[in-house]
Amino acid sequence: MTSIxxxxxxxxxxxxxxxxxxxxxxxxxxxxxxxxxxxxGLFCLSAATCDGNCIDLAIFRSIVIYNSMYALxxxxxLAFLSGRYVSEQLHSGCIDSVFYALVLSLGIxxxxxxxxxxxxxxxxxxxxxxxxxxxxxxxxMIGCSWLLIPFLGxxxxxxAVLVAFGAGAVSMLVLGSVxxxxxxxxxxxxxxxxxxxxxxxxxxxxxxxxxxxVIIDPGLKDRLGKKWELPAAGVAYALGLxxxxxxxxxxxxxxxxxxxxxxxxMPSYDTAMFWAQLSSIPVIAVFFVHVxxxxxxxxxxxxxxxxxxxxxxxxxEIVRNIGTHVLSSMxxxxxxxxxxxxxMIMFSFVFMTELGLQPAYMSILRVSLCSMAFYTSAMFCFTxxxxxxxxxPALQIVSTFLVLNSVLTIALLPFGPDLYGxxxxxxxxxxxxxxxxxxxxxxxxxxxxxxxxxxxxx
Amino acid sequence: MTARAxxxxxxxxxYPYWVGGVAxxxxxxxxxxxxxxxxxxxxxxxAQARRRSFVLPANAVDVTDVLLDVCPRGRSPxxxxxxxxxxxxxxxxxxxxxxxxxxxEELIEQVRITxxxxxxxxxxxxxxxxxxxxxxxxxxxxPLLDFFWSWRFLVRSLLxxxxxxxxxxxVFHTVATGFSGLVGSYAKLAAKIPLLVTEHGIYTNERRxxxxxxDWLFDSGAGGFDVTAKPAELRSIWxxxxxxxxxxxxxxxxxITTQYRANQAFQRTDGxxxxxxxxxxxxxxxxxxxxxxxxxxxxxxxxxMIGRIVPIKDVRTFIMAVALLKDLVxxxxxxxxxxEDEDPEYAASCRQLVHQLGTESSIELLGRVPDVLKYLRAxxxxxxxxxxxxxxxxxxxxxxTGLPIVSTDVGSCREIIEGFDGDPVDGCGGIVVEPCNPKAxxxxxxxxxxxxxMRSQMAEVMRRRVASYYHKDRVTRIYEGLYADLMxxxxxxxxxESHDQHQYHH
Numbered sequence: 015m016t017s018i019x020x021x022x023x024x025x026x027x028x029x030x031x032x033x034x035x036x037x038x039x040x041x042x043x044x045x046x047x048x049x050x051x052x053x054x055g056l057f058c059l060s061a062a063t064c065d066g067n068c069i070d071l072a073i074f075r076s077i078v079i080y081n082s083m084y085a086l087x088x089x090x091x092l093a094f095l096s097g098r099y100v101s102e103q104l105h106s107g108c109i110d111s112v113f114y115a116l117v118l119s120l121g122i123x124x125x126x127x128x129x130x131x132x133x134x135x136x137x138x139x140x141x142x143x144x145x146x147x148x149x150x151x152x153x154x155m156i157g158c159s160w161l162l163i164p165f166l167g168x169x170x171x172x173x174a175v176l177v178a179f180g181a182g183a184v185s186m187l188v189l190g191s192v193x194x195x196x197x198x199x200x201x202x203x204x205x206x207x208x209x210x211x212x213x214x215x216x217x218x219x220x221x222x223x224x225x226x227x228v229i230i231d232p233g234l235k236d237r238l239g240k241k242w243e244l245p246a247a248g249v250a251y252a253l254g255l256x257x258x259x260x261x262x263x264x265x266x267x268x269x270x271x272x273x274x275x276x277x278x279x280m281p282s283y284d285t286a287m288f289w290a291q292l293s294s295i296p297v298i299a300v301f302f303v304h305v306x307x308x309x310x311x312x313x314x315x316x317x318x319x320x321x322x323x324x325x326x327x328x329x330x331e332i333v334r335n336i337g338t339h340v341l342s343s344m345x346x347x348x349x350x351x352x353x354x355x356x357x358m359i360m361f362s363f364v365f366m367t368e369l370g371l372q373p374a375y376m377s378i379l380r381v382s383l384c385s386m387a388f389y390t391s392a393m394f395c396f397t398x399x400x401x402x403x404x405x406x407p408a409l410q411i412v413s414t415f416l417v418l419n420s421v422l423t424i425a426l427l428p429f430g431p432d433l434y435g436x437x438x439x440x441x442x443x444x445x446x447x448x449x450x451x452x453x454x455x456x457x458x459x460x461x462x463x464x465x466x467x468x469x470x471x472x
Numbered sequence: 473m474t475a476r477a478x479x480x481x482x483x484x485x486x487y488p489y490w491v492g493g494v495a496x497x498x499x500x501x502x503x504x505x506x507x508x509x510x511x512x513x514x515x516x517x518x519a520q521a522r523r524r525s526f527v528l529p530a531n532a533v534d535v536t537d538v539l540l541d542v543c544p545r546g547r548s549p550x551x552x553x554x555x556x557x558x559x560x561x562x563x564x565x566x567x568x569x570x571x572x573x574x575x576x577e578e579l580i581e582q583v584r585i586t587x588x589x590x591x592x593x594x595x596x597x598x599x600x601x602x603x604x605x606x607x608x609x610x611x612x613x614x615p616l617l618d619f620f621w622s623w624r625f626l627v628r629s630l631l632x633x634x635x636x637x638x639x640x641x642x643v644f645h646t647v648a649t650g651f652s653g654l655v656g657s658y659a660k661l662a663a664k665i666p667l668l669v670t671e672h673g674i675y676t677n678e679r680r681x682x683x684x685x686x687d688w689l690f691d692s693g694a695g696g697f698d699v700t701a702k703p704a705e706l707r708s709i710w711x712x713x714x715x716x717x718x719x720x721x722x723x724x725x726x727x728i729t730t731q732y733r734a735n736q737a738f739q740r741t742d743g744x745x746x747x748x749x750x751x752x753x754x755x756x757x758x759x760x761x762x763x764x765x766x767x768x769x770x771x772x773x774x775x776x777m778i779g780r781i782v783p784i785k786d787v788r789t790f791i792m793a794v795a796l797l798k799d800l801v802x803x804x805x806x807x808x809x810x811x812e813d814e815d816p817e818y819a820a821s822c823r824q825l826v827h828q829l830g831t832e833s834s835i836e837l838l839g840r841v842p843d844v845l846k847y848l849r850a851x852x853x854x855x856x857x858x859x860x861x862x863x864x865x866x867x868x869x870x871x872x873t874g875l876p877i878v879s880t881d882v883g884s885c886r887e888i889i890e891g892f893d894g895d896p897v898d899g900c901g902g903i904v905v906e907p908c909n910p911k912a913x914x915x916x917x918x919x920x921x922x923x924x925x926m927r928s929q930m931a932e933v934m935r936r937r938v939a940s941y942y943h944k945d946r947v948t949r950i951y952e953g954l955y956a957d958l959m960x961x962x963x964x965x966x967x968x969e970s971h972d973q974h975q976y977h978h
Contacts, residue, residue, distance in 0.1 A: 320616070320617055321617065323615030323616075323617055323618060324615065324616065324617075325613045325614060325615065325616060326604065326607060326608075326613075326616045327613060329616060459597060459600075461600070461604075461616075462597055462600040465600070465617075465620055466594075466595055466600060472595070472624075
């Protein structure tokens, strides 16, 4: 990931508006491309004219929400692992099996979709045949996008990423404006078609770089055994993001929405949470472009000086610089997140209708924005640790959030709507504290990790 | 279970896998005493191929491999182990620096009690902390990476030594100090088995030479901008460690033998007590070699060199000497016999040098040959250019056949060629020259090759000296007597089987 960061930061230094916008857009798409794209899709297609009966739009939104959840949970472990694999392969200059890794992850995802998503839509929902097929297709489209992103990131193919998501977004906008009183199937087809354009461009970029030759890497299984924490962190991360929503959908005494026989959501909770999460993306882009880049540069300097036979005293000095950078940037980013949250709260009063919010949702939005500031900061800690290949402490952060988010959301449900979202916020706060203390602790052991924990020769 | 042996021979980097002087000596020692049984502990590292180059004699009951870079992981440490880990690592550091017998004994005991291995002492955070402290003491401001790998290898090798499964034997006989000396010391301290240490070359001297030319070591540059500072060197850490191993071995051994007098001075300097020191030369079958007839067929003047093609034999100096010798004896032929597989890079550089000097027509590099005697019979002089030797068997065998010798002044070569105090045989059997001096060697070879009378006289001196002092029957009797004396000591207090089980349990 180091070189990607440097590439993006270099774009910001071109001194042109297009360079700065491109850099931040690219960073945002790399971090949350499919999620942003999904929101754009929902926004555009929901704008299609609806004469009275808007149930189709509600079903469409529910399907996309379910598929977003399913795709993220299933693809995160695969994407975490394949992302690390392709980075390592590119670093070592041995890229023969990269396409195999993509085929393997897409194959696993395809099989899981046939085993999980397909039976769900076929047997559990009351959708008609075309809608069922389009729903399954939708799940696959979103998942493929998540699986392709790490490969594009490793390739530093920022133009391809921007073109792919740009083309998809334009398609959504056009289709959104063309569709009149659309049915679920046509909405899904429009959404899937746009996603397919994006995925095809992403896939073509990967194929152009790595070819289509499938060369099996027998070491991949060993890698999975040695780095099991990566997929585990992927699962915990994705589940942690969705677990409170799943609990709310199925356990909240009021505010639930059941469509198509099995698609249970809770618009008041979901909408607030989604906007809160979306509002963090600009700060995440800043983190990715500047903070992580500086961090990775410092870590690279550390390793280079170590290889150049630096003394312990000099290496200690570099570690102190890394620690200072982490501390100052964490405080700075948290402040930025708090400002964004505050602004969102103010804007939400003005643009309530445009954002799809209702007065009843506002307290949840406020809580979820606070939660967003803590959670995003915790994820920064998670990223720092993964950058140092400290997989277990990273897993600890996302596992803490997953467990606390589940337990506290359930525990606070009996206290009614006034405390909706508080479980998520407390979980995020504790996760940040855990993450921050882990980062500080592990940084003080950086020599140990560099020489022992992450040294393949030991 | 392996049968109990009379003697456990501990050999580092040689027998039964690598051909060499010491390895051949070990083989001959076992064959010379068929009534005794032997167990061999072969010390090496995992990267070395372990294909046997020797056929074990019938009285060798078994071979145990000790790989210095493979040590037990031991139990995983807990938070309460921090102080114990620190203590054991301090003892390990002492074993690498002080050469204190009692500290080494305490280390053995602590490792046994705690069950610590690599997991606790090297891979844990406490172990890292202790390494940083050791770095501060041993190589302050030096390159951390180099210290890390050196420390890791040395500690692992000590742990490997202390996890050696001790075979049932009545005497331990180590054929050097160093790691084999440590294994013997471990056997003596842990199981109270008598220990005999035999040094062919002085271990610390040989390692000093190796480290001086080692390309993986370099001046650390530690000391920063302080020009008056005397920077600690990584090389000194290794040298101190080897010296410490020798000191421990000398302190623990019951008897310390070497083959010639000059070595004893080094042993005393490294702390060997006078009352333990003995001299036992190498023995060869002098009668057999003396009976070999010289090849009388006409041939050009022939110089023979026998030895492994490795830097310590300084084959390049010999090649340069032959190039110079051609000016003095134009039709001279030089034959080089010895395996090239130990250091292929060096062997290639030797071949390249032959080509560069245009001596392809005068020098034959034959590699390993099935019958060395054929070449001994047909040579006029034996050359030896080593920068370090002990008491080379090849030289004694050549001398026994009646071959004059030109040798560098290393090890006991001067004693063999010129004799020693109390030597019943007068006269010189060759010429001794200084090491790394091709011109001196060329002149000495020319002197002998061009003077038939001198050559005959030197040949006779050599034959008689070897027959009187270096005869294997005499040497075998001395060793058997020594073994008998050591075996007569009280029996071991510890049952080895249960001792080993205790080790494995951890």
